[in-house]
Amino acid sequence: MTSLPILKVLPEVIQTLQKRTAAVLIAEPGAGKTTQVPLAFLNESWLEHKKIIMLEPRRLAVRSAAQFMASSLGEKVGETVGYRVHMDTKISRHTRIEVVTEGILTRMLQSDPELAEVGLIIFDEFHERNLHADLGLALALESQSVLREDMRILIMSATLDAEPVAALLQNAPIIQCPGRQFPVETVYVPRHSDVPLEKATAAVIRQGLTEFPGDMLVFLPGVREIRQVRQEIERGGIPQGCVLRELYGQLPQSRQDEAIRPDPAGNRKIILSTSIAESSLTIDGVQIVVDSGLMRTQVFSARTGMPYLTTVPVSKASADQRKGRAGRTTKGAAYRLWSRTEHDFLRDRNTPEIIQTDLAPLALELATWGVKDPQQLKWLDCPPDAAYTRANGLLHELGALDRGGAITIEGKKMASIGMHPRLARMVLQGMAMGRSQLACMLAVLIQERDPFHKGTPGRDVDIETRMLQWINWLRNDADINQALLADESQLRRMLRESRHMEKSLGIQPDSEMDVKQCGLLLSYAYPDRIGQGRGNGKFLLTSGRRVELLQLQQLSRSSFIVAAVVDDRGAEGRVLLAAELTEAQLYAAHVKDMEEVMQVSWDRDLQGVKARKQFKLGGIILKDSPYPNPPAEAVSTALLEGITVEGLQLLPWSKSSIQLRQRLQYMHVLNSEWPDVSDEALLATLGDWLLPYISGMRTKNDLQRLRMIDVLENRLSWEQRKQLDREVPTHLSVPSGSKIPIDYSSPEHPALAVRLQEMFGLLDTPCIGNGKIPITLHLLSPAQRPVQVTSDLASFWRTGYFEVRKDLKGRYPKHYWPDQPLEAVPTRRTRPQ
Known part of the structure; x- marks a missing residue:
């Protein structure tokens, strides 16, 4: 006992909590913090004969720690030292130290927020960052701040990142303690991906038993793997002088104790265990650790709102904890079923449970505490907003919360069940x-x-x-x-x-x-x-x-x-x-x-609005029947949705309405106060400009009755219509007498496609916009093919015409190609009459 490293720093821990109400103790595996620290405070004057509550992450660790401390006092469990876990309590009116699982503290705080009989709360193995540990700390800090300034809080761990925790505890002192100095040799035995886990583990077990003495602790992700490895070992024959033991949370206590105690016949034990033996537990005689490098954890799916169990690689911190199991009482060895390179890529620490799990239990506890917004409390990692919102949604669906987010009578009953x-x-x-x-x-x-x-x-x-x-x-x-x-x-x-x-x-x-x-x-x-x-x-x-x-x-x-x-x-x-x-x-x-829902929607196959009455429970339809006379407003809304889905081509666009759209868009480019009639703008504002015209319509065929030119013109004031006709005409008269439509499809460059012969005699380029905007001329051959595109007709007559004339005269010899185009008679025919 005197060799325990924790004994060297206990005076500093005691002095710190005499002066401060919080501290952080980092003690390496094997230091003895779990069994020595609580006992050291029993006679402190500030404790005033109040209780010490120590939290452990697992029931097995709770019972083991309580039994060890009671034994060191020469007492039975339930006297000075007792414990409380689910379905198993051993305490009395004399009990001063209660070792409990983390959820027990939450229940204690909910029933007595002041914790009047408690002077010190110890959070052991806090690096595991279980949901109840984070919640318990948040509630304890709230109690300490509001009701119990004298209550002490001590955080203990072997691999915790201490600085953030100390900051959360208002810059609490950090005390460091080394562990036992028993060397543990690390042996990397990488498992090939083609080799099943049970075969690789069984092979390493046999190897370790021949290379090192002592009992062996094997870490596996779950019960299924424990049984597979056991079957694999038994298939090859259990090594002589060895016995197999299993260790996991669902085992009866008697079988857990059997795994921890030395074998009565003196055989070497091969203990196949989950992460339950990773911390807070010393198993005498273990000199060999075999680590599969895997752990089972529950992850909450944000995509579906459902939790699921998954197997993931351990963190470096967990691997070190597991390795330390072999160095508690003597030197040992740790076999790792991965390579040194793979080890470098492991994450440093496990992801806190509060980040990735179902938060419904947490949300119910906070509602019971009277907190709607978790930001009101102090957290190392605050519950994620999206997951917390989903949790509150579930609690509302279960009847635990009212619409305002306050806990209901039913919710209080649910919380009390635990x-x-x-x-x-x-x-x-x-x-x-x-x-x-x-x-x-x-x-x-x-x-x-x-x-x-x-x-x-x-x-x-x-x-x-x-x-x-x-x-x-x-x-x-x-x-x-x-x-x-x-x-x-x-x-x-x-x-x-x-x-x-x-x-x-x-x-x-x-x-x-x-x-x-x-x-x-x-x-x-x-x-x-x-x-x-x-x-x-x-x-x-x-x-x-x-x-x-x-x-x-x-x-x-x-x-x-x-x-x-x-x-x-x-x-x-x-x-x-x-x-x-x-x-x-x-x-x-x-x-x-259940709710009756009127389902009025666009049906792409029917190319029309379909109306149904549906009786629904959440996302499932229990009954579905036709809805003969749906509200006109709902039909119109669904029709607009159909146009949004199918596009504006669902509407009957004539040549004149298309040109009007183009003219309006041209004006919008010049002046943003004019309506934007681009596809994007029209689709985004369908309800503003189209809704008044579709009353009584339900199908694509009904829409064909619309006169789109009237719909668009009705968006303009009388002054805008006059300005539009004046500055952006639909047609342009050319020297031949033809009245030709102007193409506004490119708002930046209005264009006129006209045969070259019809422009003879016109010196300058025609303009629109009160004579300010020149038209882009697409001069055509007699076959209506472009021969020149220009916005400077005068320049074309001076230079370009004569090159074009040579080509056209060769291809169209019967046509009229004068030497002086500005003096020639324009014509729509082969030759002027």
């Missing part, structure tokens, strides 16, 4: 329906790893099947299908969880357990995941998301389902757990959320 708001609402509704026990069991089943399958792709996803098997198992029914049951010990633990929930809520057992109510109960928890069948196992959810069952099964033919668990990584989400919802149940439970 589970995800979705499941809390389902349990409350189950109590109201007289289906309390079924709702509790269903909530546990949803939260837990599925005990009724063995990882078979495309398996039956029906929750009713699982609930029926569980009930049969509960009744010792011989009908239970053992082929479906993957983990009976998990069923026993789930049953304890359900019974604990029923006891805490004062629930009596249901008179009957009708699994046909599963879909109805789940629909209260997942109103956004009620799915309408689209055939072949595909469903459209009320949220608008599309999901599918990978393999056709009985549930594939259901008209409605509730998709409780969805893998969201594909174009269409893959349903992992669901239950059927009958139409009668749907209408009985959710009729108040």
Whole structure:
């Protein structure tokens, strides 16, 4: 004990908290901070016999730390040192140090914001940045600021970036403590992408056992991988003198303790573990770590509003934590299933959970606290705005928040249950329906790893099947299908969880357990995941998301389902757990959320407006029927939408109306006060200039009755019409007597296409705009082909004409090509008469 590095800095930690109300302690793995720091404060005068609350990220670490501290005092757990975790509490009126999971602190603060009996809160392993740790710190800082200036807060970690935390605690002192000086050799054994994880891990396990002594701790991303590696080792034979142990959160406490304690027979232990053993836990005898380099984390999809579990590479900080497990009590080795180069590209630290997870539980806790805007509290990382807004939207849909964002009576009940708001609402509704026990069991089943399958792709996803098997198992029914049951010990633990929930809520057992109510109960928890069948196992959810069952099964033919668990990584989400919802149940439970919608829209196939009456629940249409007499305004709006979609070509543009548009655009170019009649401007302002003329019209054929020239002219005042005719004429009279239309298609360059012979005798270029704007002349051959383009007719007669004349005289010898064009008679014929 005297060799623990933390003992060297404990006096500094104690002195700091005598003077300040906050501090940050960075102690490397193996320093002993978890078990020594709380004990050191017991006799401090400022504590005034108040309690010390220490937060740990995992239940196993809570129990282990409490047991170690109690043992060092020569006491049993529950005396001076106790603990509180979900479904397991060991404290007494004498308890001064309570080790708790992070969510327990939130419950304590919600019930007593002053924390009158608490003098010090210790956040251990804060680098893990769990959602409840961030929330607990934010609420504790608020309590300290407003109600308890004397309360101390200590942040502890091995790999935390200390400066931002210290700044959050009003520049709290940072105390550094080195860890044990036991060397740990790092061995990189890169896994080839073609080699399955279980085979590569098993090979490295065998290698490590031959190269180094002691027990071995193997880090794997999840329970599935633990079992795969175990099977791979057992297939090749467990090495002599070794025993396999598993360690993960869902295991019964007795089996967790078995993994931590030395083997009674003295065998070497191979402990296959998730990240549960990454921090806050010393397993005596471990000298070898095998690190797969992977971890399982929940990510919230902003695209679909659904969370999903994904496997990602660990961070450098996590890899160092894992490596440190081998150097706690003696020297050791850490095998890493990646290369040195890959290690350089790992992110430095894990992404804080608050950045990437479902924020509905956080939003409900803040609403209970009385905070609508999280910016009112102090955070290391403030909850992202978009995710927080979505969370509030879900809480409103669940009935936990009112329209103003304040918590409702129902919301307070949901918060008091202490589970995800979705499941809390389902349990409350189950109590109201007289289906309390079924709702509790269903909530546990949803939260837990599925005990009724063995990882078979495309398996039956029906929750009713699982609930029926569980009930049969509960009744010792011989009908239970053992082929479906993957983990009976998990069923026993789930049953304890359900019974604990029923006891805490004062629930009596249901008179009957009708699994046909599963879909109805789940629909209260997942109103956004009620799915309408689209055939072949595909469903459209009320949220608008599309999901599918990978393999056709009985549930594939259901008209409605509730998709409780969805893998969201594909174009269409893959349903992992669901239950059927009958139409009668749907209408009985959710009729108040249904709405009758008038759907008046443009139909591209019909080239007209289609009117329907739809009865909808969110994004799914329950009933759809024709709407014979829709409001005229809605029809006109849909018709305008059709023109926007199809383009202005849907309107009947004649030559004269096209030319009028071009003339108006020419005037707009000269003077921006004139209306802009470009395609973009007309489409953007359809409601302003076209709406008055389309009353009673519904189709493209109806639109052909429009006189677009009248529509456009009506946009002008009487003075503008006169000015338009005066300055931008439609036609120009040429020397031959022809009246030729002017082309305004290029507003910057009005043009006149005229045969060269019709311009004989005219010296200067014709102008418009009160004689200020010369026309661009396209002089044509007798075959109406351009031979010259000019805006300077006089210059053309002097020079260009004679070159053109030679060519035209050769090609059109019968035509009149005079030597003096300004003295010649203009003609529309071959020769002047």
